[in-house]
Amino acid sequence: MVLRRFAWPFGGQRASFCGSFTGWRECPMGLVGTEFQVVFDLPPGLYQYRFLVDGVWRCDDTKPIVRDEYGLISNEMLVTLVENNTHPVVQREPSSIGRMNLDEGTILTTMPPESPSRNSGMQIAVFRHRVSEILLHNTIYDVVPVSSKIAILDARLPVKQAFNIMHDEGLALVPLWDDGQGTITGMLTASDFVLILRKLQMNIRVLGHEELEMHSVSAWKEAKLQYYGGADVAGMQRRPLVHVFSCTFSRLLSSD
Template identity: 95%
Template sequence: MLSVPVPHYFRTIFSSFCVLLMHMRTLMWSFGSIQYRFLVDGVWRCDDTKPIVRDEYGLISNEMLVTLVENNTHPAVQLEPPPIRRMNLDEGTILTTMPPEPPSRNSGMQIAVFRHRVSEILLHNTIYDVVPVSSKIAILDARLPVKQAFNIMHDEGLALVPLWDDGQGTVTGMLTASDFVLILRKLQRNIRVLGHEELEMHSVSAWKEAKLQYYGGADVAGMQRRPLVHVKDSDNLRDVALTIIQNEISSVPIFKSSTDISGIPLLNLATLPGILKFLCSKLQEQPEGYPILRNQISSIPIGTWSQHTGRASTRQLRTSGLSAPLITCLDFLLEDRISSIPIVDDNGSLLDVYSLSDIMALAKNDVYACIELEQLTVENALELQYQVNGRRQCHTCLSTSTLLEVLDQLSVPGVRRLVVIEPMTRFVQGIISLRDAITFLLG
């Protein structure tokens, strides 16, 4: 398929050129079909006057294939495609990208070699290579009232926070946005068990115990008592990344390996964004040494994809409409142990993304105490989110984006996932999260 960035007036010129080639086919060209599209004002478009088909690239014009024939002995000449200039659909900035590598029969071998190199990089570096030299970390006393704890998390913009147990003199747990969701569900379903006013007195530690009893029999949230998952500052980055992925958590506390027992043993939190950013900086030192980085993500086993794409995924791609009950959306997030769901219109086109951390917007001014969660729609929840934190952009990519482009975008602070869309319709084809990227890289 030919993708060419051209201004409006080039449409007529290009169409005329195609007609000319059709008349010349008896002289030196063989007849077939050509597939192409135009980049107009940053948006990929088709020629409305020509036949249009849909393939893995989305909607494209379908006219004729031109193949050079010389004495029927030489293969068709394949020119090296020029760098592609593409419009970022979210930020309106031009991205200059190299053309993707053509599909290779040895892609499996490329992936194996690439993963081996990634593992080597991570094995030879420790947590100190990704933790800032100077930073602050919030820790909450487990004796704090639940209401106060969640208010602090909202005010500080925290999706999770370590919990300090003064009796044990160490960090013993994490308070997360999932906890807030579970508390809201409990309040809505059995208000007599824990009233709104009791949140001002009910401690976080007491909630943790009650949560185990209340949800212990439910497989929804996987509530089983286990020691705090943590890593040591001497651990290599590969082990740290595997710890996060295998335990299906978003970050992990880093404990000091020093024998000094004085002070707080917590050094910082290790996160997948920090590890991926470090890894990308290493890979970009020699990008030509990793040809798989130029492969399109549509040819790589990464992410969760819609059934419409014909790609197999280990889990179902969840989407939600604006009119859907928020509680249903939250149940999907907890049941599937995922962090976000694309919000789409009736045509399946991307409107927004609702993340588990967005629920913290209900903590501002105790909004959760004034609403009925069962009656709240996704649209209502997004409006509350906009009022509290303002509107935000959805981070997207295309199925034709290269692996390097996807990794670069995911390594940007604040970008935790990319929604794969069709360029013109914004139809949701899939989603690639940070966890998906690291899982692919480590195999």
């Protein structure tokens, strides 16, 4: 944990503090000399915070500032373990000492103009931390455009669940993934659904809805292959997706 002191040296009658580490709950600040102060014991991490001065949300434009996706701006701070567990000194311009006016600081309705940064090292560290967070908590799939994403179903899924997914996602066909082979071994299509419905309509007693939830897509594909012959993809070499063939599916397909 690292002790960090936050200060508002730009005047006002009363001031409160809130940050991402407080759940954005307001914490009162005490007046010490000519500035309001509050101290927190923080774990390492990247944090945002704001000041509420006389009922107006403000930020300190002498510290790093960021804008969120909603257009709100906040001060930002990176806490690292290399810092000493002492109260940090708050740097201020000499001209602000002893002055108590609200012309300093920035109201949180506009982004302050960029000025020569005295915190370039801090900004670089913040940028590196953000990049690290993105690399650690996101995958390539997250940045792939939706139009380029492909839905793939596990061949071990129950038939009913697989068709429910296809219906919910609006898919007419979907590739089947065999985890044992580590490859796509076929396609589940709307025609499979139609065939199952036809067989159920012809002899509902052969396979009830409860049993349909117990048998996998791979069992259905194997039964279909043995009954109708031919592979899903011409010329594709296949080996059984399941070692034990479902007699129930066999009876379903062979029933008239």
